[in-house]
Amino acid sequence: MQAENFSHWMTCVQQEMELTLARLLPDAAHAPQTLHSAMRYSTLEGGKRARPLLVYAAGELCGASADNLARIAAAVELVHVYSLVHDDMPCMDDDVLRRGKATCHVAFDEATALLTGDALQTLAFDLLSQPMAGIEPATQLALVQTLARASGHAGMAGGQAIDLASVGLELSLPELEYMHLMKTGALIRAAVMLGAQAGTPLSSDELARLDHFAKCIGLAFQVVDDVLDVDADSQALGKTAGKDAANDKPTYVSLMGLARAREFARELSSDAFDALEPFAGKAARLRELGRYIVERSF
Amino acid sequence: MQAENFSHWMTCVQQEMELTLARLLPDAAHAPQTLHSAMRYSTLEGGKRARPLLVYAAGELCGASADNLARIAAAVELVHVYSLVHDDMPCMDDDVLRRGKATCHVAFDEATALLTGDALQTLAFDLLSQPMAGIEPATQLALVQTLARASGHAGMAGGQAIDLASVGLELSLPELEYMHLMKTGALIRAAVMLGAQAGTPLSSDELARLDHFAKCIGLAFQVVDDVLDVDADSQALGKTAGKDAANDKPTYVSLMGLARAREFARELSSDAFDALEPFAGKAARLRELGRYIVERSF
Numbered sequence: 071m072q073a074e075n076f077s078h079w080m081t082c083v084q085q086e087m088e089l090t091l092a093r094l095l096p097d098a099a100h101a102p103q104t105l106h107s108a109m110r111y112s113t114l115e116g117g118k119r120a121r122p123l124l125v126y127a128a129g130e131l132c133g134a135s136a137d138n139l140a141r142i143a144a145a146v147e148l149v150h151v152y153s154l155v156h157d158d159m160p161c162m163d164d165d166v167l168r169r170g171k172a173t174c175h176v177a178f179d180e181a182t183a184l185l186t187g188d189a190l191q192t193l194a195f196d197l198l199s200q201p202m203a204g205i206e207p208a209t210q211l212a213l214v215q216t217l218a219r220a221s222g223h224a225g226m227a228g229g230q231a232i233d234l235a236s237v238g239l240e241l242s243l244p245e246l247e248y249m250h251l252m253k254t255g256a257l258i259r260a261a262v263m264l265g266a267q268a269g270t271p272l273s274s275d276e277l278a279r280l281d282h283f284a285k286c287i288g289l290a291f292q293v294v295d296d297v298l299d300v301d302a303d304s305q306a307l308g309k310t311a312g313k314d315a316a317n318d319k320p321t322y323v324s325l326m327g328l329a330r331a332r333e334f335a336r337e338l339s340s341d342a343f344d345a346l347e348p349f350a351g352k353a354a355r356l357r358e359l360g361r362y363i364v365e366r367s368f
Numbered sequence: 369m370q371a372e373n374f375s376h377w378m379t380c381v382q383q384e385m386e387l388t389l390a391r392l393l394p395d396a397a398h399a400p401q402t403l404h405s406a407m408r409y410s411t412l413e414g415g416k417r418a419r420p421l422l423v424y425a426a427g428e429l430c431g432a433s434a435d436n437l438a439r440i441a442a443a444v445e446l447v448h449v450y451s452l453v454h455d456d457m458p459c460m461d462d463d464v465l466r467r468g469k470a471t472c473h474v475a476f477d478e479a480t481a482l483l484t485g486d487a488l489q490t491l492a493f494d495l496l497s498q499p500m501a502g503i504e505p506a507t508q509l510a511l512v513q514t515l516a517r518a519s520g521h522a523g524m525a526g527g528q529a530i531d532l533a534s535v536g537l538e539l540s541l542p543e544l545e546y547m548h549l550m551k552t553g554a555l556i557r558a559a560v561m562l563g564a565q566a567g568t569p570l571s572s573d574e575l576a577r578l579d580h581f582a583k584c585i586g587l588a589f590q591v592v593d594d595v596l597d598v599d600a601d602s603q604a605l606g607k608t609a610g611k612d613a614a615n616d617k618p619t620y621v622s623l624m625g626l627a628r629a630r631e632f633a634r635e636l637s638s639d640a641f642d643a644l645e646p647f648a649g650k651a652a653r654l655r656e657l658g659r660y661i662v663e664r665s666f
Contacts, residue, residue, distance in 0.1 A: 096522070101530065102526050102529035102530045105521055109521065153486075156482055161478035162479050162482065181460050182529070184459060184460065185454075185525050185528055185529050188485070188489065188525050189525040191486065191489055191490065192516055192519045192520030192521070193520055193521065195493045195515075196513065196520055199509050199513045200513065201506075207506040207508070210505070211497050211499065211505050211509060211512075212497075214493060214497035215494065215498065218490050218497060222487050222491055222494055223404060223407065223487040223490070224394070227483050228399075231400035231403035231483050232400045234479050234483070235400060
């Protein structure tokens with residue numbers, strides 16, 4: 071019953087996100103048409119919307135309004151999508167398949183993919199800086215700060231740079247963890263913190279607990295990704311499988327082995343759930359979502 | 369005497385900008401070192417800092433504080449530099465020389481240039497969303513909005529997309545103007561509007577006049593750029609000369625001829641100065657700067 075509720079909630083959030091993104095992205099009929107089409111193509115009809123789901127689940131915990139959560143979740147998702155578009159380009163991972171579709175530079179061209187990623191990032195900050203009812207401007211500025219810090223040189227982009235530099239190197243486990251904490255962890259933590267700051271103010275202890283939850287789930291998400299990369303075939307994954315091993319990139323599986331990596335993901339998620347304990351029933355969604363992220367088998 | 373003052377002021381702002389950017393950019397000694405080095409390499413020791421100068425000149429008009437202007441000007445310059453780094457990449461203009469130095473993807477590599485542009489854009493929004501003394505949070509959110517709108521799909525990035533799509537096409541003069549209003553004009557207008565909103569509030573008529581000034585100067589800047597592209601040699605220009613003609617891109621010179629393009633730049637600047645008339649002496653800096661931008665002969 072609980073599981074059914076969760077699955078229903080998840081579908082509702084995903085549909086709401088799709089509608090919100092479709093509404094907020096520029097119209098493909100307006101010039102520059104190619105750029106607008108590529109922005110929509112790369113963003114719409116794809117992805118599990120893990121980060122938006124985290125925004126909504128954290129937002130439920132503090133009674134944030136649905137309108138504000140939709141806008142915040144869209145901003146976080148746009149940053150994520152921009153990073154995928156650029157990451158797939160020939161000079162980076164050179165990938166042709168993403169979310170079950172041709173990547174942006176394949177469907178359009180490289181120059182368009184470059185501009186599409188750029189414009190999606192800008193749109194994220196555009197959306198997040200538009201006045202939101204019920205959120206103080208000072209709080210909203212802090213939201214913009216949170217997203218910027220998580221996305222830039224000390225967060226996601228920095229993590230990608232470390233990832234680039236680590237190809238073919240022997241990374242230690244702490245080094246691999248540091249890279250993932252920046253590359254994927256920073257934006258996942260930002261998703262939870264943005265949702266948690268959009269409603270009734272939480273105490274600093276509560277925010278720290280949510281951040282720890284997000285940090286553990288973020289790492290678990292990555293460990294699971296590494297497991298799926300060797301485990302699943304491309305069709306189920308919606309992107310090219312076995313890519314990391316082929317690129318000689320260090321992964322949790324290459325450092326720990328498959329069985330230990332699975333176990334590590336479970337340990338991280340148990341650590342994450344411990345952090346949520348004081349929230350009791352208020353964190354039910356976050357708990358279910360954390361479980362879903364770690365146990366996903368798509 | 370006036371000219372000497374202006375030249376001194378300009379040097380001071382340029383030096384202040386260099387120090388501010390050097391302080392706000394991430395330390396090249398910290399990981400990820402390559403990304404941080406490339407961000408500093410692309411931003412520091414280069415450029416006339418035309419956009420920061422516009423921020424400062426507009427800020428003087430409304431008594432904005434030097435600290436806030438430094439931060440705002442740095443944010444605008446970072447957006448400009450990010451666009452240059454991406455614009456120079458092989459899939460775009462494929463340029464090897466910029467501001468007298470090897471372009472970022474030549475000095476580093478393409479993947480680093482991609483991430484460098486991405487992280488510079490993020491840093492701009494990071495800087496602009498940090499609390500600024502003496503500016504209301506709601507006003508500051510509006511500044512973030514202004515920068516985002518000017519940089520994204522409906523501004524600079526959109527203009528670049530139109531520019532891409534226009535290679536080899538016969539553009540009319542209005543079409544060329546529309547492209548430039550987005551590609552370079554939007555950020556130049558944003559520079560003036562951001563400076564003008566950082567101090568004592570101006571009336572909507574005053575803001576509209578400043579916007580018209582910036583629009584005309586922005587176009588004049590582009591016309592002069594086209595003139596210099598056929599007129600100057602690469603060394604004096606600090607970038608590859610004759611590039612637009614070689615790329616079969618429409619320019620004011622190709623559409624109007626060299627003499628008429630020069631004259632058009634003068635008409636635009638005269639229109640710009642008319643808009644400043646009611647400000648009398650308060651707009652002295654903006655007037656001098658406008659003259660400098662249009663008459664530059666470097």
